[in-house]
Amino acid sequence: MMQHAPALIVLIPMLLAPLVAMLRSPGAGWALFTAGAAGSFALSILVLEQVWSGGVVSYAMGGWVPPFGIEYRIDLANGLVLAVVSGIALLVAPFARASVAHEISEPRQYLFYACMLLCLCGLLGIAATGDAFNVFVFLEISSLSAYGLIAMGRSRRALLASFQYLVMGTVGGTFLLIGIGLLYAVTGTLNMADIAERLPATYDSRVTHAAVAFIFVGLSIKVALFPLHQWLPSAYAEAPSAVTAFMAATATKVAAYAMLRFADTVLGEALVFEQLPVGEIGVLLACVAMIAGSLVAIFQQDLKLLLAYSSLAQIGYIVLGIALGTADGASAGLLHVVAHAVVKCGLFVVAGVVIYRLGSERLDALNGLALRMPGVFAALVICGMGLVGVPATAGFVSKWALLQALIAEQAWVAAFTMLGSSLMAVIYIGVLIERAVFRAPDTSLSDTGITPLGAKLSLAALAVLTVLIGLWSDPIAQIANGAGAGLFEAGR
């Protein structure tokens, strides 16, 4: 059975989604979502272990040998992404139970879990596949289910947010498709490894250059890189809390992985970074995103919006790593994908618990949080420190790696921008903690008094993971280093 694991990781959620839609029961939906996430996560870990010890794992869909058929190809980079995405789904699941029951009307809850499973399937598919067109198909699966999920938000504004994302996301998907189509036109193949082999002969072709432009603009929309980020803040703020926690930690991260894969493996660094100025543009936009995102986050009065703008800045870190065009940069980007996924998921679960108990996501609701909900407050502090990058947290590991990669490239401006953005993170996380500790609780908000057990579980696991990655960073750092080197090797 183990040789089928690369397909099964994606298949499990794909099979469970229609099952949930047919059973029409919220309880069964939640149970199957949890089981699916757990199954995919367990298989991802097994495959990652297999890749670590035995090299790249390839799976031929339908028994058609690559490059003729669709190939699933797992190396360290996407093995790590698969584990992160399915792991986050598993960690969000306990919190989702109570939060979904609280925020979404009963007849729609089973559809929520079906959409979550489809979204998970799409995200895992993007990561697992070794076929360029398959990336687009799975991107659409994850995006379409995400539009539905965001539209289930608490207020009617969610519909507008979802529609905005739909318009932007469709443009992004179409650009990616045009880019892949152009690649197909010049190489005659869709298999990523095969494209990488044939593309160098067409490096001077205008078609290839156009393909690069289309692919990176399309993926930048999906990553929400400044200035193509307009959809993200409202989508994150209006979506149901469980969706925000899941998507903030996975959707943009998987798009960032796709960017890495296309830049380093499929198109090749010689084209993307040496011949064309994608790297320079990426570094510039990443720097602007880091400063602008953090700056706007400081002045937010809404907890979810604050975290969403902070995500824009954090995406800047990841893109900065990718845009350096070095193996160290790529592995730093991947490390930050892991670190930010855990940390931001934890912070959005905190926001979800505050909404669950107080019914408000204004910053005022945080006043006196330390007394009101000490456990939740502890998670806020730990994940907040992870976001800032305090030593012994996950954020420190990735930011340190990124800083070293920047110094190796002597990118001083970017390095100082990154440190500046981290200092601004101290301010907006500090504002949250200041409110929680020193201000009197807002008595006009009625507290339901109980944090759901599932939410406690999710928060505890994410907070522990934040510290664990910070203290015991070797395994993940080694995987990320191997992944960065592997991405470039595969492109040669």
Added chain:
Amino acid sequence: MALQHDQVVLRIVTKLLAPLIMVFGLYVQFHGDFGPGGGFQAGVIFASAVILYGLVFGLDAARAVIPPRTLRLLAPLGVLLYAGTGVLTLLLGENFLSYNAIDPAHPAKGQHYGILAVELGVGITVASVMMLLFFAFAGRGKVKA
């Protein structure tokens, strides 16, 4: 929504055409492995018969033909049929969707049956989703979806 009773031509032509459209849909469905066609086109054609019926005789009449409740069961069922075929080949010891495993002695036959099953799944899902979309838009504001 229903047309006036004096629209005789439309009513008669619809009654004549609807079964033909459905048969043509089935032809496209099951002839897809030999000629142009397949589940996607077949599903749309099949659903268009019901949609035409609904346009002429009214939404309630079309709902009586196929209740949305049933459609909401059929749409995921098609996906399950597709994925289930793949799981069957997995259980038979081959890769996902390797139809050869269905009839190892005659791989070509295995491919044939596999494609038929998968395309049927596509057809069922596409037809039910098309009809659900029509019901959802046409019944906007009148009934709960």
